[in-house]
Amino acid sequence: MEEKLHRPHRNPGGTLQSMAWYALVAACIKLLLIPSYHSTDFEVHRNWLALTHSLPLSQWYSDETSPWTLDYPPFFAYFERFLSIFANLIDPTIVNLRQGLNYNSNTVIYFQRMTVIVSDLCLFFALYRLTAKLDSGKRNLIWVLVASSPGLFIVDHVHFQYNGFLLGILLLSLSFLEEGRDLMGGFVFAVLLCFKHLFAVAAPVYFVYLLSRFCCGGFLKGFGRVLVMGAVVALVFAAAFGPFVYYGQIQQVIHRMFPFGRGLCHAYWAPNFWVFYIILDKGLAFLLRKLGFNIQAPAASFTGGLVGDSSPFAILPLITPLTTFIMVLLAIFPALIKAWRNPRPEMITRWVAYAYTCGFIFGWHVHEKASLHFVIPLAIVAMQSLEDAKHYFLLSIVSSYSLFPLLFEAQEYPIKVLLLLLHSIVIWLAFSAHSTKNGVINATAPANKGSDKLEVKGRSRAATKKGEFVIGWIGKIYLLGLLVVEIWGQFLHPYLLGSRFPFVPLMLISVYCAFGIMYSWIWQLKRIIRSL
């Protein structure tokens, strides 16, 4: 008995098929997750559907019916306007500005969840483009890495956001750049910025890279191309912001998009550099107080906004948005130099991911969700060498773990643990399969692998041995430490200390993950500096 639907494996469309397969399997899980917990971001997006649907464009950014005002750039507002057409067809209450407030019926949950699931198509299309030139093995693995990424599930399909869609646009832009189609790449990136301005962290890399690429072909030709690029970007921004300029709303838009008055850290500290800074400040204050100095407790909190001149720090100097801005720029600088000297298309994904890492480490009021911005692009880089794979393995687990506090209800607890466990097993299997295959390839055709340290010398067996995917003992201990932190936070802390020090488990996660992310940043920096 043969089934008719079975398709042969050796056909040219096979890879596309298997890619669609991963996307669909992931979509099935996403469907099952529809009734799970959703955060206030769900109501935020519902409100945006309502206000873009029921108000004229001129009032979009000034409406204050709900506390969840529109604070994304105009393209995202247009996107919500587009979705609201369908929402209105399904259930008009969803898009009702007042009656829809905190609307929580099945229709709105199914509708909004479905929009996220469908908009993920953008991510998968971009991935398909980006990996089109790789061999099928690598392509498959990259797809597995992204499709099983717990961050996307946790943030988009449980917590509720549209990161998959936005990252799709970013990857689309990168895919054009890697193909050498700079103009299209720049255009798509400009579009992305008008969807979510947080992606602007990579703008310096884009700017330097494109400028350097354009200048390669002589001054006049280059100048012309720069002009065209500038015109394209200006057009995109005009399309986004033009209508608001026309209605005299542009100041309001800018004011909403850049809400000053938020603190250095988010309520849950993203695992970045500032965690260490805060801890150091607390530690120093504690020590000096013990030594008899009169240290006043800071009046402001670092999660709140800047209130007057008071500093949230007791000893260390105050950090302002400008400081963080300069630090991010300084951190990106090595990548900028590399991009200027030798703008190679195959390096751009790495540089952009690095820029987002810097933004995450040193940025102002960073959300833990922002780690997705560099983890997902790094999945593509991870296939380039064994060292990259090892780094990605560690980074992906740490960053996914740092998202755990987003889902705090008992029902979702197994989901986040299982997602991370599945992802870890999958990437471990994927990388070891890949490295074994590569080991065989190295043994049969010892080719120089460019920037890798993996020099193939001597006999083939040694090469296979060397090419194995093994995590060093430090990495292993660090990953086991995650388990300890989790067990402490979930079981031992409530058991031993009860409700005292309720902030400790979260702080522990932040600090512990910050080590991993800082390591990843330093590793990426080293890698970029060493590359040609």
Place this chain on the structure above:
Amino acid sequence: MGKSAGKKVVKNEEGDDCDGWWWLVHKNIGASFLCIAVFAFLVRVAVSFHPYSGAGNPPKYGDYEAQRHWMEITLNLPAKEWYRNSTTNDLNYWGLDYPPLTAYQSYVHGLFLRSFHPESVSLFTSRGHESYFGKLLMRWTVLSSDILFLFPAVFCFLVVYYTGRGRRSDIAWLIAMILLNPCLILIDHGHFQYNCISLGLTIGAVAAILSDKELVACVLFSLALNHKQMSAYFAPAFFSHLLGKCLRRRNPILEVSKLGLVVVGTFAIVWWPYLHSMDSFLGVLSRLAPFERGLYEDYVANFWCTTSVLIKWKRLFTIKSMKLLSFWATILTCLPSMIQQIWNPSNLGFLYGLLNSSFSFYLFSFQVHEKSILLPLLPASLLALEEPFHFRWLTHYALLSMFPLMCRDKLILPYVALFALFYLLYHAPGGREDTRKRQSPSTLRSFMLSFLVLCSLFLHLVYITLHPPDKYPFLFEAVIMLLCFSQFILLTVYTNAKQWMLLKHSTLMDKDKKLV
């Protein structure tokens, strides 16, 4: 990227070998199993977010309340009172009607619930208890049972039956088919039941038989029987296979009595609290055989229910004669497969025997639920590599036959997701490779198959969108059952024939050996 040029040669050689889930099967079976098991568990947890049967539907609620009530009863009353009607134990309200092992399991789970959330299992006051935390804990009892019983049993089965045979990716495909059986997940983690325990014990018994540990198999299967009396659907196959094996040994009577003693011993241990008097023993027994509930419940795709459109069995016969009739019909239909196994017991024949006997029970026995389709599905999934098409077809129509139940339970969303997931996994790229030569399927056959699939999809849509005419309120259910029944009958005829063909095949093999 840059390196792709250097690898071009290799790529051409390997072609699309690296397509699909090649990375999954690159290591040993254990790693693949671990990965798929975690995925399967994730799916189960996600399904458990959805409503259970009878959620928010007083006064009787559904199976969820039944299981919770059993925990309440077993936890608060002494074992002797569990099956007896009394002021504290109203048997009309979800009285315990499963064998003692289920009662013990309820007791253990009740302990678990009490230690975290005592309100949900307190005597009397917890009737119809529904809460966020209570649901969560109840769901966890099923999830943990699945991990403890079904998953290890499946692993044992694979190790016993498939090591050294078949491609690794075939086995990975098989693991996915067994562990991600949509019907089982929907019933256990959606509707709310503990089929995973009795089915897990059965798979364990099968694995024990395949590795020639008959005594272990007897213990495990007796336990399965004592967890759910429905496991008796498999009893003819176990009986005939073991009998056939014993008859070929040197001392058949000794072998048979050894097995018999083990079975009786296991039963005695499980039934210990009820063995002190004939009265209490019969009391429990009468609870297990609820003949007063009728020939079938709701609409089920078996012989009696489907033919009742033409012949009103319930009116024509008394319950007593109906019992006899259904008993003989069941025995007669599973007799061929039993004879085959007694005559020539073989591992593959045993698996077919399980399928055939459970099918004849499903189709012809007394008091069958739509959920009973899980029992034929189990051996079918174990045989999925031998009979991929059969398995797919059976799962498709088993799901359809459960669709009215899923609608009542408000489980349409997980139903759709798992239906899709099943087809995706079935057609996993790089999953299973057809080693047999592919004949181009005849146009008539492929036309018929696509027509039937379209019919079933159409029926799904009709069932959820249209209202049946007032005169025939169960018209759509009847049509669904008719379609499913016709498919099930065809499938069971096919597998019976297949089991007998094994005989021919093996005698040919024997002859070949003799000639050599």
